[in-house]
Amino acid sequence: MATPHEPKQDRSRATRQRLLEATIDCLAERGWAAATVSVVAERAGVSRGAAQHHFPTREDLITAALEYMFDTRMAQSQSEAVALAEVAEGLTRTQAVVAGLVESYTTTLFKAALQVWTHAAADPVLRERIVPLEAKFGRIAHRRAVAALGVDDSDPVAHHLVQATLDLARGLGLADVLTDDSARRKQIVDQWSITLHSALTA
Numbered sequence: 001m002a003t004p005h006e007p008k009q010d011r012s013r014a015t016r017q018r019l020l021e022a023t024i025d026c027l028a029e030r031g032w033a034a035a036t037v038s039v040v041a042e043r044a045g046v047s048r049g050a051a052q053h054h055f056p057t058r059e060d061l062i063t064a065a066l067e068y069m070f071d072t073r074m075a076q077s078q079s080e081a082v083a084l085a086e087v088a089e090g091l092t093r094t095q096a097v098v099a100g101l102v103e104s105y106t107t108t109l110f111k112a113a114l115q116v117w118t119h120a121a122a123d124p125v126l127r128e129r130i131v132p133l134e135a136k137f138g139r140i141a142h143r144r145a146v147a148a149l150g151v152d153d154s155d156p157v158a159h160h161l162v163q164a165t166l167d168l169a170r171g172l173g174l175a176d177v178l179t180d181d182s183a184r185r186k187q188i189v190d191q192w193s194i195t196l197h198s199a200l201t202a
Helices: 006-030 036-044 050-055 058-084 091-103 108-120 124-149 156-175 182-200
Strands: none
Touching: 006 036, 006 050, 006 058, 006 108, 036 050, 036 058, 058 091, 058 108, 058 124, 091 124, 091 156, 091 182, 108 124, 108 156, 124 156, 156 182
8 A cells, every 4th residue: 555655755766866867967968067966956857955955965966876877787787698698609699798898888877977087086085985886886897797708707817808808898988988989899899809709718
């Protein structure tokens, strides 16, 4: 049986989600300077007071947005893992895994996170909040990649090859920020997939 409080709680959750999604869009499209509480609130269609009720400071808003990005990306990677189960083994699977990892760094989520990382480099308070989140994301992203590739992470060579793949994916994501780098990116993904598969199965 529904309680009288549920509609209000639902509205509160919906408002919070709109604010987080608006923050991500503002960061990705307009940059750090534009992603203020006022701008985000306007974009989300709520009052500044309502925004500050959920997130008293800009740092609270940004940190929560990063956590939301993290959770969203983890949910996406889980869906991708299910889809990968349908992909044939061998080189075809390796290519699908590498392509998926690289594409995850060309999304709005990555572009928004990049704005936060850049600002955090010069802001010790923000950096203190962000570094643990990024470390957590890095560990889980590595574990997911290991599982998708089906390799033994206790093998130092396999461990470093997986990490190199993630670092390559991030670098290709950076190259896509200013211009459409999709054609060159596909060539690199195809070649690295062959190289990676040969190294992992040697």
